[in-house]
Amino acid sequence: MGRKATVYELISNEYARKTTLKKRKAGLLKKLSELTTLCGVAACAIIFSSYDAQPDVWPSKAEAGQVLKKFKSSPAQQRGKNMMDQTVLLKRSILQLNGRLEKRKKKNRELEKELALAETMAGENNCDWNNLEQLKELDYQLQENIKLITDKIK
Numbered sequence: 001m002g003r004k005a006t007v008y009e010l011i012s013n014e015y016a017r018k019t020t021l022k023k024r025k026a027g028l029l030k031k032l033s034e035l036t037t038l039c040g041v042a043a044c045a046i047i048f049s050s051y052d053a054q055p056d057v058w059p060s061k062a063e064a065g066q067v068l069k070k071f072k073s074s075p076a077q078q079r080g081k082n083m084m085d086q087t088v089l090l091k092r093s094i095l096q097l098n099g100r101l102e103k104r105k106k107k108n109r110e111l112e113k114e115l116a117l118a119e120t121m122a123g124e125n126n127c128d129w130n131n132l133e134q135l136k137e138l139d140y141q142l143q144e145n146i147k148l149i150t151d152k153i154k
Contacts, residue, residue, distance in 0.1 A: 018051055029058050042067045113141040 011017040025047055036043050044064035047056040057064045071079065084092070117138055 021049060021051070025056065032058060042070065044068065110141075113137050117141045117145070 011020055028047075029045060032043055032045055035041065044067040045056075045058040046064060047058075049056070116134075120138060
C-alpha cells in the first residue's frame with residue numbers, strides 16, 4: 001500500500017521540525033555515503049542549521065575541504081557543465097516538453113490522414129477533390145499503407 005502524498009511546507013511545531021531535520025539529515029548522509037561507496041565518487045555535505053552553532057560536515061572537515069578544493073580547481077566550464085539553477089532546469093524541461101509535443105502533433109497528423117483515407121475508401125469523407133494538398137496527403141498515406149502491406153507479405 002502506498003503512502004499518501006507529502007505536503008512540503010514549513011513544519012510549524014518547533015519540536016517536530018527539529019526531529020524531522022535530525023531524521024532527514026541522517027537519511028541524507030546515509031545516502032551520500034552509499035553513493036560514494038557504490039559509485040566511487042568524491043562527495044561531501046555541509047548542512048547549516050539554526051539549531052547548531054557549527055554546520056554539520058560530512059565525511060569530515062578535512063575531506064570536505066579536499067573535495068571542495070578539487071571542485072574549485074577544475075576549469076569553470078567543467079564545473080558548470082553539470083550544475084544548473086532553476087532557470088536552466090525549466091528551460092531544459094520546456095525543450096523536452098516541446099519535443100514531445102511535436103512528436104504527438106506529428107502522430108496526430110498521421111492519424112488524421114489515416115482516418116481521412118479510411119473515410120474516403122468507405123465513401124463517407126467529404127473530401128475536397130479540388131484541394132491539391134489534401135489529395136497529396138491521401139496519396140502519401142496510400143503509398144505508406146501499400147509499403148506496409150508489401151513488407152508484411154514478404
